[in-house]
Amino acid sequence: MAKRQPQRTCVGCQQVMNKRDLVRVVRTPDGSVVVDTTGKAHGRGAYLCNQRACWQRALERGSIGRALKTRLSDEDRVRIETYLAALDAPANGET
DSSP states (O other), rough: OOOOEEEETTTTTOEEGGGSSSEEOOOOSSOOEEEESSSSOSSSEEOOOOHHHHHHHHHHHHHHHHHHHSSOOOHHHHHHHHHHHHHHHOOGGGO
């Protein structure tokens, strides 16, 4: 019998997927919001697809802040937008 995979919902597109296929954003105990690439950081988490459109939609609609039960500061937005820019960067020098 196959091992059951945990499921999470993307806060951008509302699609349910395997937890490992999503990127976790965390409100840390000190109140800052960071992208958690390990999926193990302490704090309240929200999950997003690896698609730029989901991240933009979640930022525009405020879904990330609602899911994390906080208001995103300017610094938090910059951290998220920096990660978002890296999603579009070509890997290994590809064009």
